[in-house]
Amino acid sequence: MLNKVMLIGNLGADPEVRYMPSGGAVTNVSLATTRRWKDRQSGERREHTEWHRVVFFNRLAEVAGEYLRKGSQVYVEGRIQTRKWQDQSGQDRYSTEIIAEEMQMLGSRSGGTANFGDSAQQGGYSAPQSQPSAAPQQQQPSGNTPPPASYDDFDDDIPF
Amino acid sequence: MLNKVMLIGNLGADPEVRYMPSGGAVTNVSLATTRRWKDRQSGERREHTEWHRVVFFNRLAEVAGEYLRKGSQVYVEGRIQTRKWQDQSGQDRYSTEIIAEEMQMLGSRSGGTANFGDSAQQGGYSAPQSQPSAAPQQQQPSGNTPPPASYDDFDDDIPF
Amino acid sequence: MLNKVMLIGNLGADPEVRYMPSGGAVTNVSLATTRRWKDRQSGERREHTEWHRVVFFNRLAEVAGEYLRKGSQVYVEGRIQTRKWQDQSGQDRYSTEIIAEEMQMLGSRSGGTANFGDSAQQGGYSAPQSQPSAAPQQQQPSGNTPPPASYDDFDDDIPF
Amino acid sequence: MLNKVMLIGNLGADPEVRYMPSGGAVTNVSLATTRRWKDRQSGERREHTEWHRVVFFNRLAEVAGEYLRKGSQVYVEGRIQTRKWQDQSGQDRYSTEIIAEEMQMLGSRSGGTANFGDSAQQGGYSAPQSQPSAAPQQQQPSGNTPPPASYDDFDDDIPF
DNA sequence: TTTT
DNA sequence: TTTT
Numbered sequence: 115m116l117n118k119v120m121l122i123g124n125l126g127a128d129p130e131v132r133y134m135p136s137g138g139a140v141t142n143v144s145l146a147t148t149r150r151w152k153d154r155q156s157g158e159r160r161e162h163t164e165w166h167r168v169v170f171f172n173r174l175a176e177v178a179g180e181y182l183r184k185g186s187q188v189y190v191e192g193r194i195q196t197r198k199w200q201d202q203s204g205q206d207r208y209s210t211e212i213i214a215e216e217m218q219m220l221g222s223r224s225g226g227t228a229n230f231g232d233s234a235q236q237g238g239y240s241a242p243q244s245q246p247s248a249a250p251q252q253q254q255p256s257g258n259t260p261p262p263a264s265y266d267d268f269d270d271d272i273p274f
Numbered sequence: 275m276l277n278k279v280m281l282i283g284n285l286g287a288d289p290e291v292r293y294m295p296s297g298g299a300v301t302n303v304s305l306a307t308t309r310r311w312k313d314r315q316s317g318e319r320r321e322h323t324e325w326h327r328v329v330f331f332n333r334l335a336e337v338a339g340e341y342l343r344k345g346s347q348v349y350v351e352g353r354i355q356t357r358k359w360q361d362q363s364g365q366d367r368y369s370t371e372i373i374a375e376e377m378q379m380l381g382s383r384s385g386g387t388a389n390f391g392d393s394a395q396q397g398g399y400s401a402p403q404s405q406p407s408a409a410p411q412q413q414q415p416s417g418n419t420p421p422p423a424s425y426d427d428f429d430d431d432i433p434f
Numbered sequence: 435m436l437n438k439v440m441l442i443g444n445l446g447a448d449p450e451v452r453y454m455p456s457g458g459a460v461t462n463v464s465l466a467t468t469r470r471w472k473d474r475q476s477g478e479r480r481e482h483t484e485w486h487r488v489v490f491f492n493r494l495a496e497v498a499g500e501y502l503r504k505g506s507q508v509y510v511e512g513r514i515q516t517r518k519w520q521d522q523s524g525q526d527r528y529s530t531e532i533i534a535e536e537m538q539m540l541g542s543r544s545g546g547t548a549n550f551g552d553s554a555q556q557g558g559y560s561a562p563q564s565q566p567s568a569a570p571q572q573q574q575p576s577g578n579t580p581p582p583a584s585y586d587d588f589d590d591d592i593p594f
Numbered sequence: 595m596l597n598k599v600m601l602i603g604n605l606g607a608d609p610e611v612r613y614m615p616s617g618g619a620v621t622n623v624s625l626a627t628t629r630r631w632k633d634r635q636s637g638e639r640r641e642h643t644e645w646h647r648v649v650f651f652n653r654l655a656e657v658a659g660e661y662l663r664k665g666s667q668v669y670v671e672g673r674i675q676t677r678k679w680q681d682q683s684g685q686d687r688y689s690t691e692i693i694a695e696e697m698q699m700l701g702s703r704s705g706g707t708a709n710f711g712d713s714a715q716q717g718g719y720s721a722p723q724s725q726p727s728a729a730p731q732q733q734q735p736s737g738n739t740p741p742p743a744s745y746d747d748f749d750d751d752i753p754f
Numbered sequence: 755t756t757t758t
Numbered sequence: 759t760t761t762t
Contacts, residue, residue: 115510116282116538117307117324120600122669122698125275147277162279164355187701191435195324210370218436218602221667221701222646276669276698280440282509283756284539294756345756347541349442349596378442378596381507381541435604437627437644442596446759466760467597484597484675506761514642530690
């Protein structure tokens with residue numbers, strides 16, 4: 115079976131880095147891909163932007179958190195995964211995410227060096243802590259937004 | 275920008291074929307991909323099945339409706355698209371779908387011929403009708419399930 | 435940088451399994467992909483079959499050698515690599531191969547079990563030997579065919 | 595059957611644009627992809643650069659000829675095709691090329707605008723001519739380099 | 755809900 | 759050389 119996603123797009127905001135109880139990093143990124151086409155009927159140009167929730171784990175999460183910034187162009191390869199969660203009223207809701215397996219920064223002449231300019235303060239990279247933040251578990255699911263997944267057991271796993 | 279999905283999986287049920295007001299076919303399929311891995315900690319084998327909503331349009335929708343059946347193994351190439359809809363209480367909800375752009379039947383010794391056996395009655399292929407069924411527009415969004423999209427304007431579009 | 439190949443095709447012959455001095459397996463496979471299209475001018479159907487040299491290493495080579503057979507339908511993911519060799523007259527020649535990184539058997543109702551029928555004798559799988567065959571190094575490059583690569587140093591390597 | 599290649603790399607030289615008898619453009623590009631890995635044995639970093647011959651046709655060939663330059667970073671999607679030709683001594687030789695089906699310029703903040711700087715003279719883009727150059731047919735295959743293909747009949751073809 |  |  116194959117479940118493969120390949121995206122080239124730009125970040126809509128700085129990455130958000132959190133840590134699992136194990137100490138492994140989890141980085142969330144919102145990635146835009148824009149499709150442009152010419153309408154067959156009217157002949158006019160149209161475009162549609164799709165936003166993808168991309169999740170990086172462990173070593174890749176640290177690299178993403180360190181080098182990616184709002185506006186960065188990036189190639190992401192991964193798989194589709196839909197996560198179930200409950201909203202305030204207890205209803206089941208679903209959030210579809212891209213679990214990243216490969217990542218390539220694009221277009222940087224300077225070899226992938228991050229820009230530590232004006233976005234550094236609110237989105238900067240922090241080294242993995244031996245005392246992992248408990249943030250993922252604490253956060254309350256707000257009405258319409260999926261909570262960060264706990265991923266307690268996420269692991270670099272070995273396919274067989 | 276690139277937004278590409280490639281899946282190889284099996285259908286969980288017969289395809290559902292509907293028609294747009296334009297007469298173009300829309301086929302929905304539920305596709306399972308199973309990932310198997312060995313847990314790093316415990317060493318035990320684990321697996322996870324992911325279900326994908328795949329949507330075919332026009333000519334591809336007709337081929338999918340005619341040749342695919344519950345259990346069919348298929349390769350699908352397409353793009354990720356998230357659709358917004360309102361549930362009964364008027365809340366915004368989202369459904370992520372794979373818009374198919376290519377399709378290949380796999381593994382059929384018999385050359386891709388569909389099985390018109392016991393599943394033919396509820397899932398069989400119907401030729402495009404000049405009087406398109408209005409089904410997509412009529413259906414009520416049930417509490418937890420996204421309604422079929424209307425796609426009134428879906429078109430074989432030309433990228434530029 | 436990205437160098438990715440994805441093939442779905444059929445084997446033209448049983449796999450050829452050899453062993454590196456290290457004992458690791460190397461399996462070569464000839465894979466056909468057929469493209470069909472309708473000629474714009476004449477409107478007639480045309481087709482072209484492309485043959486790909488696919489090389490598997492180590493664990494994947496053993497699985498390929500054991501389960502694939504002439505006619506098997508398979509999904510291969512890998513990268514393109516061009517190898518330089520010298521023909522009898524000492525001229526440089528090039529052979530482009532697909533180095534496989536993932537493999538999936540397709541369409542086997544019977545769960546991927548290999549057929550050990552009439553092709554087992556000349557193409558059967560042998561378990562890795564502690565005394566690796568020296569075959570790769572011995573073979574003489576014939577005039578027009580690239581010799582098996584020696585790959586003395588091929589290794590499961592870690593991207594960084 | 596699937597025969598898909600996806601590359602992200604940099605051009606080693608300006609594109610070469612030629613024209614078919616039909617007037618359609620054919621653009622050849624040499625694209626480098628670099629793989630980096632850590633050797634399992636020695637632990638040292640290694641890298642290997644692979645050069646791909648990429649061929650664009652018709653509209654894509656014109657865009658490639660206009661906007662790509664030596665050093666440009668580009669995403670190319672296409673298929674593998676091996677072409678047979680005869681060297682001076684009449685021996686069969688093979689050249690493997692990537693026939694491009696999609697192309698995306700990467701990393702240009704300025705929206706894909708080509709650099710018409712110092713490389714414009716030897717590699718610049720020319721609009722399709724009603725009097726197509728006969729160049730492809732004239733060129734002599736030199737001993738070790740494949741001649742440009744004639745592609746007399748290449749066409750935007752319709753898969754079925 | 756499929757399949758291996 | 760495969761397969762549909």
